Amino acid sequence: MITYRYAEGQTPLDEDDIHGLIPNIVTQKDLDTFEQENILMAREWLMNSSTLRKIDISEAFIIHLHKQMFRNVWKWAGKFRHSNKNIGVDYFNIPTQLRQLVKNAHYWIENQTYGTSDLAIIFHPRLVKIHPFSNGNGRHARLMADAICAKYGGQRLTWGSKNNNLKPEVTRKQYISALHQADKGNDIPLIEFAQS
Numbered sequence: 001m002i003t004y005r006y007a008e009g010q011t012p013l014d015e016d017d018i019h020g021l022i023p024n025i026v027t028q029k030d031l032d033t034f035e036q037e038n039i040l041m042a043r044e045w046l047m048n049s050s051t052l053r054k055i056d057i058s059e060a061f062i063i064h065l066h067k068q069m070f071r072n073v074w075k076w077a078g079k080f081r082h083s084n085k086n087i088g089v090d091y092f093n094i095p096t097q098l099r100q101l102v103k104n105a106h107y108w109i110e111n112q113t114y115g116t117s118d119l120a121i122i123f124h125p126r127l128v129k130i131h132p133f134s135n136g137n138g139r140h141a142r143l144m145a146d147a148i149c150a151k152y153g154g155q156r157l158t159w160g161s162k163n164n165n166l167k168p169e170v171t172r173k174q175y176i177s178a179l180h181q182a183d184k185g186n187d188i189p190l191i192e193f194a195q196s
């Protein structure tokens with residue numbers, strides 16, 4: 001049985017989620033490694049030219065991306081959660097909220113409301129706020145923003161990794177604080193953070 005450790009702002013797993021673990025592993029470190037390897041494969045798949053052509057801002061693609069990122073680790077990869085978490089909308093509202101977000105993004109694109117990188121970054125907190133899946137929402141919604149940039153020609157996002165003098169905890173604090181501000185309607189700190 002793994003003792004799960006959670007960094008600031010992570011969603012704890014419930015019993016049902018834990019039963020969906022595919023590999024036979026016992027430590028958090030192994031779990032992290034399995035997840036990282038799967039995500040690396042997903043990133044390679046995503047940035048492949050044939051996938052790049054298929055990227056689109058749709059519920060189907062959002063689900064498919066989560067499946068690609070976690071399919072070797074969690075049985076519920078690519079499936080919406082069935083319980084409420086400390087973050088996120090009520091689970092039964094996930095499909096309608098996601099539909100609305102996708103519609104908004106298409107409206108922003110058609111009306112050129114934002115530049116590409118800004119649009120991709122602004123999509124991120126709105127997706128992570130819905131919190132469609134039991135876990136992996138942060139990494140998934142960051143990769144979804146990367147996908148939007150790659151598809152529509154935005155700058156590559158760095159998510160606070162440019163300054164490697166900063167401790168990971170400091171960068172994490174900046175990220176969570178920027179998300180809080182985005183929740184309150186100020187997207188600027190996250191736009192800056194994602195490109196720093």
Ligand SMILES: Nc1ncnc2c1ncn2[C@@H]1O[C@H](COP(=O)(O)OP(=O)(O)OP(=O)(O)O)[C@@H](O)[C@H]1O
Nearest residue numbers: 009010011087128134135136137138139140179180
């Ligand atoms: N107060 C908050 N407001 C909005 N979003 C938040 C808040 N706290 C956390 N989040 C988001 O939720 C994510 C954590 O959810 P979850 O554990 O499902 O994702 P994860 O990919 O496993 O986490 P991580 O980002 O640490 O890799 C954070 O990465 C962040 O994006």
Ligand SMILES: [Mg+2]
Nearest residue numbers: 010011135136
């Ligand atoms: Mg998590």
